[in-house]
Every structure is written in structure tokens, then in C-alpha cells.
Amino acid sequence: MASSASKNSLLLSKIATNEKHGENSPYFNGWKAYDQNPFHPTENPEGVIQMGLAENQLSFDLVEEWIRKNPKASFCTAEGVEKFRSVANFQDYHGFPEFRQAIATFMSKARGGRVTFDPDRVVMSGGATGANELVMFCLADPGDAFLIPSPYYPAYYRDLGWRTGVQIVPVDCDSSNNFKITKEAVEAAYEKAKNNNIKVKGLIITNPSNPLGTTLDKDTLESLVTFINQKNIHLVCDEIYAATVFSSPKYTCITQVIQDMDCNPNLIHIVYSLSKDMGFPGLRVGIVYSYNDDVVNIGRKMSSFGLVSSQTQHMLASMLSDEDFVEKFLATSSKRLAKRHRVFTKGLEEVGISYLKSNAGLFCWMDLRRLLKDQTLDGEMVLWRVIVNEVKLNVSPGSSFKCVEPGWFRVCFANMDDDTVEVALKRIRALVGQEKKAQEQAQVKSTKKRWQSNLRLSFSSSTRRFEQEGVSVKSPHMMSPHSPMPHTPFVRAIT
Amino acid sequence: MGFTLSNQQQLLSKIATGNGHGENSPYFDGWKAYDSDPFHPTKNPNGVIQMGLAENQMCFDLIQEWILNNPEASICTEAGVNEFKDIAIFQDYHGLPEFRNAVANFMGKVRGNRVTFEADRIVMSGGATGAHEMIAFCLADPGDAFLVPVPYYPGFDRDLGWRTGVQLIPVACDSSNNFKVTRAALEAAYEKAQIANIRVKGLLITNPSNPLGTVLDRDTLRSLVTFINEKKIHLVCDEIYAATVFSQPSFISIAEIIEENIGCNRNLIHIVYSLSKDMGFPGFRVGIVYSYNDTVVNCARKMSSFGLVSTQTQHLIASMLSDNEFVERFIAQSAKRLKTRHMRFTMGLAQVGTSCLKSNGGLFVWMDLRRLLKEQTFEAEMVLWRTIIHEVKLNVSPGSSFHCPEPGWFRVCFANMDDKTMEVALTRIRTFVLQDKEAIVPRKSNRSWQRNLRLSFQSRRTDDNMMSPCMMSPHTPIPQSPLVRAT
Numbered sequence: 015m016a017s018s019a020s021k022n023s024l025l026l027s028k029i030a031t032n033e034k035h036g037e038n039s040p041y042f043n044g045w046k047a048y049d050q051n052p053f054h055p056t057e058n059p060e061g062v063i064q065m066g067l068a069e070n071q072l073s074f075d076l077v078e079e080w081i082r083k084n085p086k087a088s089f090c091t092a093e094g095v096e097k098f099r100s101v102a103n104f105q106d107y108h109g110f111p112e113f114r115q116a117i118a119t120f121m122s123k124a125r126g127g128r129v130t131f132d133p134d135r136v137v138m139s140g141g142a143t144g145a146n147e148l149v150m151f152c153l154a155d156p157g158d159a160f161l162i163p164s165p166y167y168p169a170y171y172r173d174l175g176w177r178t179g180v181q182i183v184p185v186d187c188d189s190s191n192n193f194k195i196t197k198e199a200v201e202a203a204y205e206k207a208k209n210n211n212i213k214v215k216g217l218i219i220t221n222p223s224n225p226l227g228t229t230l231d232k233d234t235l236e237s238l239v240t241f242i243n244q245k246n247i248h249l250v251c252d253e254i255y256a257a258t259v260f261s262s263p264k265y266t267c268i269t270q271v272i273q274d275m276d277c278n279p280n281l282i283h284i285v286y287s288l289s290k291d292m293g294f295p296g297l298r299v300g301i302v303y304s305y306n307d308d309v310v311n312i313g314r315k316m317s318s319f320g321l322v323s324s325q326t327q328h329m330l331a332s333m334l335s336d337e338d339f340v341e342k343f344l345a346t347s348s349k350r351l352a353k354r355h356r357v358f359t360k361g362l363e364e365v366g367i368s369y370l371k372s373n374a375g376l377f378c379w380m381d382l383r384r385l386l387k388d389q390t391l392d393g394e395m396v397l398w399r400v401i402v403n404e405v406k407l408n409v410s411p412g413s414s415f416k417c418v419e420p421g422w423f424r425v426c427f428a429n430m431d432d433d434t435v436e437v438a439l440k441r442i443r444a445l446v447g448q449e450k451k452a453q454e455q456a457q458v459k460s461t462k463k464r465w466q467s468n469l470r471l472s473f474s475s476s477t478r479r480f481e482q483e484g485v486s487v488k489s490p491h492m493m494s495p496h497s498p499m500p501h502t503p504f505v506r507a508i509t
Numbered sequence: 510m511g512f513t514l515s516n517q518q519q520l521l522s523k524i525a526t527g528n529g530h531g532e533n534s535p536y537f538d539g540w541k542a543y544d545s546d547p548f549h550p551t552k553n554p555n556g557v558i559q560m561g562l563a564e565n566q567m568c569f570d571l572i573q574e575w576i577l578n579n580p581e582a583s584i585c586t587e588a589g590v591n592e593f594k595d596i597a598i599f600q601d602y603h604g605l606p607e608f609r610n611a612v613a614n615f616m617g618k619v620r621g622n623r624v625t626f627e628a629d630r631i632v633m634s635g636g637a638t639g640a641h642e643m644i645a646f647c648l649a650d651p652g653d654a655f656l657v658p659v660p661y662y663p664g665f666d667r668d669l670g671w672r673t674g675v676q677l678i679p680v681a682c683d684s685s686n687n688f689k690v691t692r693a694a695l696e697a698a699y700e701k702a703q704i705a706n707i708r709v710k711g712l713l714i715t716n717p718s719n720p721l722g723t724v725l726d727r728d729t730l731r732s733l734v735t736f737i738n739e740k741k742i743h744l745v746c747d748e749i750y751a752a753t754v755f756s757q758p759s760f761i762s763i764a765e766i767i768e769e770n771i772g773c774n775r776n777l778i779h780i781v782y783s784l785s786k787d788m789g790f791p792g793f794r795v796g797i798v799y800s801y802n803d804t805v806v807n808c809a810r811k812m813s814s815f816g817l818v819s820t821q822t823q824h825l826i827a828s829m830l831s832d833n834e835f836v837e838r839f840i841a842q843s844a845k846r847l848k849t850r851h852m853r854f855t856m857g858l859a860q861v862g863t864s865c866l867k868s869n870g871g872l873f874v875w876m877d878l879r880r881l882l883k884e885q886t887f888e889a890e891m892v893l894w895r896t897i898i899h900e901v902k903l904n905v906s907p908g909s910s911f912h913c914p915e916p917g918w919f920r921v922c923f924a925n926m927d928d929k930t931m932e933v934a935l936t937r938i939r940t941f942v943l944q945d946k947e948a949i950v951p952r953k954s955n956r957s958w959q960r961n962l963r964l965s966f967q968s969r970r971t972d973d974n975m976m977s978p979c980m981m982s983p984h985t986p987i988p989q990s991p992l993v994r995a996t
Binding site: 025026027028029030031035037069071074077078081082085087088089090091092095098099101102103104105140141143144147150151152153154155156158172173176177246248280281289293294295296297298306308309312315316318319320321322323324325326329 | 564566573576584585586589590593642649651667671672710785789792808812814816818820822825
């Protein structure tokens, strides 16, 4: 078996046989527990609740209502079918002008109308996943690097570097200043790369941040723009959570900042998508918006590898150019996110769990450092390994986001209904309550060993399975492309 | 801030500043003439007819009818909107199981149920464009090569090589044996690569062929399989035109060949497919990689994240292609209509002594205009090419854009128009060919066309905001360009 597997890998490319797709990290095992035992309010009320997927499911009712009222948006209705032929046949990589216009309008409204966008700069891509890769192919050669403040979205490793050969140089941020990105940290990372003979081509920021849920303040943005201009390197701004901002401070987008600064526009690029703001990850609407004409031009040619389905372009062109609907949707979505965030964080506060104060995103950056036995990565892993088996919540440990401080966890709250949120909070309450009882420490010691050995078995059997039966993995969430890697159990902390 | 061109170029990657996208070829100017003067039966009856786009527009009526009868196939109808949320949320790169099942089912039916396909080997990609790039990323490292028989689809250079660093090595084929792919030609190309120290990772065939419109016979297919097994290299079979075969000989898929007991290592066999040609859905970006190699399926599936099919489209296709009665009717009707169209067109050409390579598939003919060349050179082909738009007013694709080693061949598409337009096109060709037989006096206006074309080169380069829809069509071969009347 081993020899034929290695013969097989000789047949394939280096890209195909390296691990840079990032999925063989042990964190994936967290998914398994969810998939084997998924929560359902009536059918499986003791199952694992999925809190590791940053999805926005709060406002579909508004979308469905719009769809019912606008049959012409689809070519599958009697009202819309006359467009079927021309839409199905349309493969121009410029995309429908109406689609680009609608996207530009939506992007502007998502930023409160404070800035406008040029439809001719809107370039399609295969989701934000494709957008991030496309930008790298345009800006960097294999071996070049991009600076990225940590903690960051785990799949960046794959999206930015797998097929492009680009490397990530982290700019470490920590809680001492609420994970703010400092000029000193960026400079230090840049110098370190330079000393190691690594060519830095740019800086990538996610604003609003995943996993922090915070927005960058104007000063920070300005200092970053100054920095990249000085070094003549690119600034790629992933604004995929732009419309998930639900409270103050107000969102400042990069477009606003560069309007007021002396900045080389050729260095500024935005990555966007409808996956988070609208809740449409399945529709694969990725956007690259660059202020660099050459990047728009080349990016457009590259978009052939991942265009948005013309069927989807057609529907969204209609939906997103309905300004009344868009305004109503954005306002309502924001309100509902605010409420959900309030409910969830209140629940955490009630049991003394602290979290990073945030005003955006679909998740909460939860501080469980005081529950760690050791303030180490292993301590986090230990704390991590039980949540699925005991608390039965699938959350994402900070280390999967390359957070340098152990003990932080990202917890998603916008992909479930109100009742499920209550169940999740109840479980967290129960955990924290029980933890205070000394008599359970002994139980924990033995169960911990059992869980760890179970998990170790599951590591090896699962990775073997993926290698041998790569074809038959059935779990839908296991391989979700746009979700961060792991989630893993919270071992009850030993005090 | 002032920035020089070299400053700008240093900012970008080598991939971005090179020519790997393939669009800087002068051929693109052919499009301009069409775009600035497109034919319309009533509004612009003297305009340029588009015959450079391999599109299948023959059966939209059948699909439209099905759509109206099956509202639950859409997430936007009353009947289907209750599924909107689940579909819009679903981002698993395995794809909707019903989609994979439907595609596997369709692929089997297209091959007359002579073979079946496993849904679990179906991997999505961003159209066939994305599929080819993805397979290259899986099988080859930068600098590695694929052998490709000529003439071949011009987009292959970009699809397989632009961002991957993979190169294409042509395998010589010519009209002496109707462009068959011979073992000798394969060996010669392979050897040439060895001598140049280029590592060959595989062979890419398109069957049915673009631009030839022919299918590979069983012996040839077997010899290709033997060849790649001996050399331990991959065989990538682009079967994108599988359902466009309209007459004998039957289409034989590679899937059938490997079922025969000829000692083939299945890990070397991969199929690229799409719904762009067979169904006429290029806009939906339904690309498929089907590999018999488990590791490739696994790896490609992860890579498919960069170009998944929209779940809205997956949902529609899943419904449509699992309707067996519709699928069977569609395949049969489509072939019938293509056959009729092909016959009418080739007969019309034959009547004026213009021959085409005998073909039984595809959405085009491979027209032989060698006798109209002033000299048997590519310059003469360019000359012959440069007038069709201005005089014959047909946008056709010159053979050199397909890397054809013999000048004088042109690919002419016929399935992207209605019957009336086809008649107009035929009339124009016939008129042109018949006129050409008389003595021709060179006209001064020749030069002005050429001058215009040179101007258009320059404006093309600086014009980044090309809004013309057909100009930048991703899945079409590059250009078309006028045919100057040969003297």
C-alpha cells in the first residue's frame, strides 16, 4: 500500500502532494464530532452545536420575500424566462454590466454611502477564496511574501499560498492593546523578512477583522497606508464583513482613507464577497476591486478561471440594484446582528467569561485564558479537546488563527436561531458552574486521558481515511471551503 | 506621484506582466470588426456575421420549455423559494450530491449508457477553463510539459500554462492523413522534449476534436493509452463536445477504452468536461474534472474551492439532468439539429467547390481554403484572413490560431445562429469563392484595410476598458480576421 501510494505521488505535482491545502492539521477532528453528533432541537437535543462556522443566517426572510415579489429576477419564472437564452449563453469575463453596477452600488451602501465604487473596476472571482488567490497571482511571484496581522482567517494559508507559492509573514498582535495593529509590529515583521531575504510584496488586512470582530480605526488605517507607500508595497483589504458592522465605532473602509491621503492608488486593492454580508456563500460571488488599472485588466483575464455563474449574476443584478431592498436589508441585518451579539455576550458576562469588545463580524472572540491549566499552546489544546465531548460546542481555538496568545476562542453566533443560542449559553453556564467544584477534578483527570486517547485514535484513523478514501468523505461541513479550520473541545480546566 | 512603466511592472508579478494570457496576439483585432459592425437580420443585414464562436444555440427552446414545466428546479420561483436558504448557504466543495449524481447520469447517457460514471469522482471547477488549469496544477510542476496534438483549441495555452508554468508541446498532425494522431508523431514530440530536457507529464487530447469536429477511432485511442502507459505519463481527455456528435462513426469515450482489458494504469486517466457546448450553457460555468486517480480526485476537490459551481446553478442542473426523459429527448434532438445544420452548410460549400474536413461532431467545420492562398504560407493565410471581415464579412478563425502546421485551414462555427443567418453566411461565402475564380485586380482599398487594422492594434493596446462582450469571451478561441481577396 505504501509503495503504490508513493508511486502515485511521484506521478503528481508538488502542489498536489504537499500539505499546503492546510486540511491535514489536527484541528479538523473537531468537525468530526459535530458531524457524527449534530445538534437538533427536537431530534438530537444533546448533540454538538455548530459554532465554528461564520455564517449569516439572520436575514433570509427578507431575501425570500424579495424573491417572491420579483419573479423577473429569475429566468426560471414565466415572467423572466425570455432572458434564459441570453443569460445562459453569456460568458464574457467582464460580467453583465448590470451585475457590476449592482455590486458597486451595494458596496457603497454597505459603507453607508460614504464612498462610491466604479463598476468598471469590479472583477469577478470564485468566491473570496478565488479572489484572494487571484490577487496574489497578480501581485507576487513564488517565494514572495505578504505580511498579515495575526490572528487571521486560517484558510489564508491555502488561499494565498497553496498554488501561488506565496508565503505569509505574520504580524503578531496580542491582547495587551486589544490586538491592535501597531506600526512597530508591522515594521518589525517587515525587517525580519528582509533580514531573512524574503521579498515582501504587500500587507493584507481584514477589516472588519476575522476572528476579532473589530474594525480598524482611522489612525491605524492611515498609518498602514503610509507604511505601504513608504515601502512601495501593496495593501490588500479584505472587506468581506463590511456590512456586518452593528454598532459603533462607525466603519472606516480603505476607500475612505485613501481619498484623504497622498497615496499611490496602484498599491490599493479590495477583496469582497457576498458570503458574509448577504449570507450567500454557496453562490460563489467573489469580487476583486483594484485601484490599479493593470491589476483590473489582468485580474479580469484571470477571472476566467472562476467567473460567477451568469444565472447568479442575473438574479443578483436585479436584487442588489433594488435600492429600497438593499437599504432595508442592510439596516435590518445590522440590527439583528447587534441583538444577537448582545444576547450572547450578556450570557458570557453572566458567568464571568470575558471577550474582546467588538462591533462587527458573525462571532465573538472569547477569552478563556483563565481556564487554561498552562498558558501554552498545549494548554489551549487541552482546553480545546473537551468542548466537543463535554460542553458539546464546536468552537475554534485561537491557535488555528495563529494567535500568539493561547486561550482565545472564536465562537460564531449568527448561524443559528434564538433557541439554539439559549441552549449554547446554558451549556457554557453549566460548564463554568461545574468547574468550580473541586470533586470533579479527579473525574476530569481520568476522562481527560480517555478523551485524548480517543482523539488520538481518531486523528490517525481519519487521516488514513482521507488518504485512502479521499473520495468518500460524506460530511458536508468537514470540508467546508470557506470556514476556518478547527473547533475543538474544551477540556475542563484543572485549577 | 509619477510612476514609470517599469515601476508599475516591478509592482506586479511575472505572471501578470507576461503574455501568458494569450490575448496580445494580433488576431484579436478580428473581433473588433465584428463588434463595431455586428450582423442583424433587419437592423444591420450587411454587418459581420459571427462564425468564430463555438456556441450551441440549437436547442434552447427545449430547455426553456422544461424550465417552465419544472419551477421547483429554481430557488426563485414560488415552487422553489423554500429551498433558497439551504441552497444559498451550502458551500461544501463536494457539491450537492444530487448535482454530482445528475452530472454522472448525464455523462453516461451522452455516451449511450455504454459506460457509467461514479458521482464521487465528479469534481467541480470554474468552467472547462478552470478544469484544465486545475488538472495541470495537480499533475505537473512549473516547467513540465503536456503533449498536445495540433491543431488545438487556442485557450489551452492560457488554461494549462498561464498561472501554472506548464508548457505545451505540439504533436504534429496534418491533412495528409486527415489530421489523425499517429504513434510516430507522439514519439517524435516526446523525444524532442527529452532532448530539450523538458519533462513530459502527460498527453492532452480533445475528443471530439476542436477545431476538427472529428472523433478518435478505437485503434487510435488504444494506441494513445498504450503510449502513455509505456511512458508513465498522464492522459487528459477533454470530452467537452461529447454530445455534439451527430453521425457515424460513434463517439468512443476514454471511459470505454479503459474498460477494455489493455493493461491501463487508471491513475493516469482523467477526463475534463463541461456543459458549455453540449447543453449550450457557457455562462453557468459548469466545469467538471473526472479522474480515475483517487489522489487527484481528493486534491482537485480541495482545489475546486477556487472555482465552485454556484449552488443556485447546481440546484437547477441537478433537477434538469436527472430528468431522464428530458435528457434523452434533448440529446437526440440536439444531435439531429446539428446534423441538419452541418449537412446544409457543408453541402452549400461543396456546391462551390469548397471542401471541409469530413466531420461528425462539434459546432463547426474545418474549412479548406488552401487553394485560395496566394502562397502556401502563413503570411498568405493572414492575407487570406484579413479580408473576410471587410469583404466577405464573416468572422472565422484562421488555422494558425489553432497552431495548425498547414496554412489555409479555417474553423467556421455554424451552431450559434438561426437558419436564415446561416443562409446569408453561405451566400456570402459562395459569392466570394465564385468571384475569386475570375481574374482579380488588386484594389487600393486593400491597403486602407490593412492600415485600419494597424491603427486598431495600437488602440487595442492602450484601451483597457474594452466593453465589447464578445471581445473578451473566455472560452472562445482567439481571433478571427479578415480575408483579403487573394490575387
